[in-house]
Amino acid sequence: MYPKIIIEHFMHPKNVGRLENPSNIGTYETLSKAKAVFYFLIEDDIVKDIKYQVAGCPYAIAVGSILSEYAKGKRIFELAKINKKFLEKYFPVDEDKEECINLPLRAFLNGLSKI
Amino acid sequence: MYPKIIIEHFMHPKNVGRLENPSNIGTYETLSKAKAVFYFLIEDDIVKDIKYQVAGCPYAIAVGSILSEYAKGKRIFELAKINKKFLEKYFPVDEDKEECINLPLRAFLNGLSKI
Amino acid sequence: MNTIIYLDNASTTPTDKRVIKKMLPFFSENFANPATKWTSSLSKLVDEEVEQARLNIAKLLGADPDEIFFTSGGTESDNTALKGIAFKHHDRGNEIISIPIEHEAVLKSLETLEGFGFKIKFARVDSKGFVDPEEIKRLITKKTILVSIMHANNEIGTIEPIEEIGKICRERDIYFHTDAVQTVGHIPINVKSFNVDLLSLSAHKFYGPKGVGAIYVRKGVKVKPFMDGGGQEKGIRSGTLNTTGIIGLGEAARLASEEMEQTESDVKKMRDLLWDKIQKQIPKVYLNGAEIDSRLSNNLNIIIKGIRNEPLLVALNERGVIAGGGSACAAGSKYPSHVLKSIGVKDNDIFGALRITIGKFNKIEYVDYVVQSLNEIVNSLRDLSPFWEGE
Amino acid sequence: MNTIIYLDNASTTPTDKRVIKKMLPFFSENFANPATKWTSSLSKLVDEEVEQARLNIAKLLGADPDEIFFTSGGTESDNTALKGIAFKHHDRGNEIISIPIEHEAVLKSLETLEGFGFKIKFARVDSKGFVDPEEIKRLITKKTILVSIMHANNEIGTIEPIEEIGKICRERDIYFHTDAVQTVGHIPINVKSFNVDLLSLSAHKFYGPKGVGAIYVRKGVKVKPFMDGGGQEKGIRSGTLNTTGIIGLGEAARLASEEMEQTESDVKKMRDLLWDKIQKQIPKVYLNGAEIDSRLSNNLNIIIKGIRNEPLLVALNERGVIAGGGSACAAGSKYPSHVLKSIGVKDNDIFGALRITIGKFNKIEYVDYVVQSLNEIVNSLRDLSPFWEGE
Numbered sequence A, B: 001m002y003p004k005i006i007i008e009h010f011m012h013p014k015n016v017g018r019l020e021n022p023s024n025i026g027t028y029e030t031l032s033k034a035k036a037v038f039y040f041l042i043e044d045d046i047v048k049d050i051k052y053q054v055a056g057c058p059y060a061i062a063v064g065s066i067l068s069e070y071a072k073g074k075r076i077f078e079l080a081k082i083n084k085k086f087l088e089k090y091f092p093v094d095e096d097k098e099e100c101i102n103l104p105l106r107a108f109l110n111g112l113s114k115i
Numbered sequence C, D: 001m002n003t004i005i006y007l008d009n010a011s012t013t014p015t016d017k018r019v020i021k022k023m024l025p026f027f028s029e030n031f032a033n034p035a036t037k038w039t040s041s042l043s044k045l046v047d048e049e050v051e052q053a054r055l056n057i058a059k060l061l062g063a064d065p066d067e068i069f070f071t072s073g074g075t076e077s078d079n080t081a082l083k084g085i086a087f088k089h090h091d092r093g094n095e096i097i098s099i100p101i102e103h104e105a106v107l108k109s110l111e112t113l114e115g116f117g118f119k120i121k122f123a124r125v126d127s128k129g130f131v132d133p134e135e136i137k138r139l140i141t142k143k144t145i146l147v148s149i150m151h152a153n154n155e156i157g158t159i160e161p162i163e164e165i166g167k168i169c170r171e172r173d174i175y176f177h178t179d180a181v182q183t184v185g186h187i188p189i190n191v192k193s194f195n196v197d198l199l200s201l202s203a204h205k206f207y208g209p210k211g212v213g214a215i216y217v218r219k220g221v222k223v224k225p226f227m228d229g230g231g232q233e234k235g236i237r238s239g240t241l242n243t244t245g246i247i248g249l250g251e252a253a254r255l256a257s258e259e260m261e262q263t264e265s266d267v268k269k270m271r272d273l274l275w276d277k278i279q280k281q282i283p284k285v286y287l288n289g290a291e292i293d294s295r296l297s298n299n300l301n302i303i304i305k306g307i308r309n310e311p312l313l314v315a316l317n318e319r320g321v322i323a324g325g326g327s328a329c330a331a332g333s334k335y336p337s338h339v340l341k342s343i344g345v346k347d348n349d350i351f352g353a354l355r356i357t358i359g360k361f362n363k364i365e366y367v368d369y370v371v372q373s374l375n376e377i378v379n380s381l382r383d384l385s386p387f388w389e390g391e
């Protein structure tokens, strides 16, 4: 089973859904058809609003929730530095599940850099 | 484990030992070095005395005991008819143990026919 | 809700308390090795119980007790059957026929045999998982030595036409093995009328302990031993007998003989109610495999459009409901299901498949709670899903 | 006397009550399949206990937990080691070296491998059962891929010079397997200092349950799986995990780690006293194998001149004493002992060999009763024996 904090975010994920008029969209999909999408409203390099969707396991969903919460009001140059290490501060990463963290993380980062 | 009647004869075998002056001796040995010997004192075709020795499992020992008891005072032509069927009246014969019954039986029969 | 509602009975079942009770004295009181039954009364006593277990299984299968050999489970029985026949009878031919929806214990054994020069031919299965006996007939050549077709599939519950296939094989003097791990103790089996030569079963799939199973080998059928050693089980399966496990298996078989009919009718009732309510309450849910009435009565395998099953199972677990069919996409996982793939389910749907398998300890009163939980979870996962367009 | 005095602990041991207690909740409460640990909290709970068991065994052997794989017993571990190495590394060579006093699980596996084209070379053992490491060295060629030498023999308790042989093999990059079924849990083992690559063990030989064992496979050593299937145990051993058995094995390993030293000293004291009294009271009795102090401390294997052991064991059993070494001469039996034959014991004497193996539940107070019973029985069997001349 997943770590407690993952289960909490998974059971009550924040910022689920789509933005009407996103400035940026970041997506990522695995070979095995798991998919994550982040919708950003970025103004003056600051994340004004964010929503996400994930079809993946609880890790992927929880990480989406954690990232979206963290991103709100932050500057993109800060957010662009986020990596696995950053997430490991929140919860232990099982080696079986590294892919699951990559999925939302890549979608998130893709959304930062793309217009 | 062996049938109860076998255990009884095995634990308290009758007519164990050798005769001083046997008229007949019957022996039989298996490939695996089990051995049975019957000592007969036969007079006028009647078994006057009998003793036996067996190095073998409880079946072999018990059958020795049963045969020696049965033989006392009997005529040889009667005894010569003894076979597996006869013994099956006394106890059930497990197919694993057919050889064990053959061992004393053959030694016994050998002793009847030989002078 | 504090109770756990365990709906993954095709994966494993809890050991029946009566089975445990039967096993208990054989751990530390009557613990002897039955091999020395001729010289130890303790061993004789254990041997008698082991033989009783053999008899119970024989009865359940319509076999003779001396056709039953104990193994460590379904996997070992499958390995023993396939490798045992192949390595014994390779002079008669090198072709083996099977189907792609077999359990991995069969498929991987066949892969190994392929490495040893055997040729494996797979008959197709249709969208419901059925193999056509006519196709088996067509695939048979003079070189075919063995056909291995499972009795019922563990994921979708499809029951294969074993009797017809058995007949085809017997007429042609080809060995026929069936993996009956999902059916023994659940539905009636008769090895004679099925015309099977070898049959695999596993105790923990019908309320017996884990780590023990058996293989039926028809009298006169010779196999090369798979497990080499001290020559136990007439040389077919060496190793000190797992007496407690075997005695547990025997008791599970006895209970199944007596209670199977009632159990399966209860199980079917609950499964049918569940499917009925799911269909009524949750949109876009489809059955995988055969129609509800022509599959194992404990089995429900469904696609829930737009979501993945891993988070579904975890969320159900949070509500005390344990179901099966998980297909993590991460490394180390053996999914997506080769079974669903073989019957033509699309990848995206395979990842959303849910397997619910009912067991005799489930209570029909919980159906409403399960369906309600499922409904709520499906709704929130669909909101979360980039694949769900509210179709 | 109503108590049973069980002196056949090398055949199997009673399961320790603490082990049973540890296992019990995993039959019908925590019964889940640990394979679904990601989606079911019930499975996760079982998985944690299975991993604890793995850790306990690793500790007992000085191994890492990920080098331990669960099997159905010593026989399967031996099959896995030998066939696993042979079929994986046949491109490196086809020669395997062993000794003739190995357990049948090894010998028969080697026979099977011979059928697949491997060449088996046997090093001689001396009259005490010892193999000379120098002879192993001499037998090794460029084609040698595997050496399999048991840690201690099950009949005569001879402890082989494993460390030296391990060193020889490691230096030459040859895989080294040891069957440690008789030693694990009894005497200290360290797979690292022993330089072994593979090691077999079986739970029921050290107060664990029957039907479960393990194999140590050194990190980096590749084996072809013996049991094909669902890929459990990192693919090395497929099949639904026998969770109760594994958890029992783990507990037995934990207890052994803690109590081994004391247990073995008690066992040795009783064994020594028994041998002392037997020698004093019964004429013409000889030790088979190594000197009393250079064999397993639970083992006594003796020749009693002039009699056969089958009736001896049965008569002892009638008095509540269960010993081992039976060698029925009838069909279906695997005796006379290939071990005693290999160390040069004469046939007639082999049939009179008695194996007494002490366990931790034996009470030293019973020694007098055992010796007295033995003495009386030997006397009457000698009277009965045509081979006994009162020598």
Ligand SMILES: Cc1ncc(COP(=O)(O)O)c(C=O)c1O
Pocket (backbone or CB within 6 Å): C010, C072, C073, C074, C075, C076, C078, C103, C105, C150, C152, C153, C154, C179, C181, C182, C202, C204, C213, D238, D239, D240, D241
């Ligand atoms: C159809 C089928 N065959 C074989 C097996 C293997 O049985 P076991 O895991 O008991 O070895 C299973 C279950 O895992 C199964 O469902």
Ligand SMILES: Cc1ncc(COP(=O)(O)O)c(C=O)c1O
Pocket (backbone or CB within 6 Å): C238, C239, C240, C241, D010, D072, D073, D074, D075, D076, D078, D103, D105, D150, D152, D153, D154, D179, D181, D182, D202, D203, D204, D213
């Ligand atoms: C040395 C040795 N190896 C292997 C085995 C086989 O173990 P098991 O019977 O548990 O499969 C035994 C015991 O039977 C043994 O003593």
Ligand code: FES
Pocket (backbone or CB within 6 Å): A034, A055, A056, A057, A058, A059, A060, A097, A099, A100, A103, C310, C327, C328, C329, C330
């Ligand atoms: S996202 Fe697929 S298993 Fe985690």
Ligand code: FES
Pocket (backbone or CB within 6 Å): B034, B055, B056, B057, B058, B059, B060, B097, B099, B100, B103, D310, D327, D328, D329, D330
């Ligand atoms: S006489 Fe040898 S086993 Fe019976």
